[in-house]
């Protein structure tokens with residue numbers, strides 16, 4: 309028996325101790341063996357042997373329990389030491405959230421027009437043909453509908469391809485005069501380095517009495533706005549076409565990358581196109597049953613503004629949720 313007392317005392321791990329427990333106390337262990345052997349001992353010695361064996365059993369059990377507690381405690385301490393963390397250590401990086409550059413740009417645009425007393429309207433992302441096209445002087449089969457690759461639902465419902473339908477919704481529900489902008493998401497079936505199927509626009513509309521709103525008013529506010537957004541840039545108006553405005557113009561700013569010198573981004577022209585605008589076409593007023601009014605409208609893409617402000621090359625990178633990119637805008 310002595311060897312087993314020694315074995316328990318010298319066991320170096322809970323696992324080793326468990327092996328010993330099975331060898332000593334198990335069904336086929338030494339104690340079971342001894343008790344079995346006792347049965348073949350002379351009758352007058354059986355009681356004595358049994359007593360002795362029971363004493364061993366009790367003492368061995370106590371030794372075993374004591375050793376087990378000691379080993380468990382040691383193992384726990386070693387484990388905790390290995391996994392210790394220094395809670396007083398400084399972390400290297402703190403992760404603060406920030407506005408996405410597109411939202412930040414949208415906020416800045418809204419801020420400008422709010423200061424000019426334009427109300428902010430939102431409209432609906434799921435639109436009908438009337439608001440998105442028809443009332444904007446884009447009748448069915450009008451070739452200009454092709455410019456806007458539309459996602460259609462059934463029953464002439466669609467995802468709005470621009471924020472211009474908010475003009476219509478506003479005029480249908482409010483009497484003039486109107487000064488509004490409509491920031492929001494729009495959708496087109498398009499995907500490449502300058503197009504994503506969802507992007508953001510801000511539409512603007514001002515309506516007042518007939519003869520009160522001129523192209524000069526439009527020029528003034530857009531020049532002022534673009535200088536607010538891009539700083540000291542040159543602004544030019546180029547004749548263009550939109551079905552909902554007549555006359556129409558596209559507006560360019562001097563290239564923010566080369567200051568108008570001519571570079572890869574502006575295709576060596578020194579100019580970057582940033583928005584479309586014009587005097588509201590009489591057919592649009594006709595569609596919403598406005599009489600004796602005049603107005604101007606404009607529309608712009610927010611992602612394009614954000615890219616030009618932050619010098620971002622690929623539009624798609626704005627939608628990939630790449631933390632490395634977004635971290636730079638905190």
Ligand code: DAH
Pocket residue numbers: 469470471472511512550552553583584585586605606607608
């Ligand atoms: N809706 C046009 C587009 O999505 C942008 C636009 C251009 C809006 C000229 C206007 C405007 O109100 O006058 O491309």
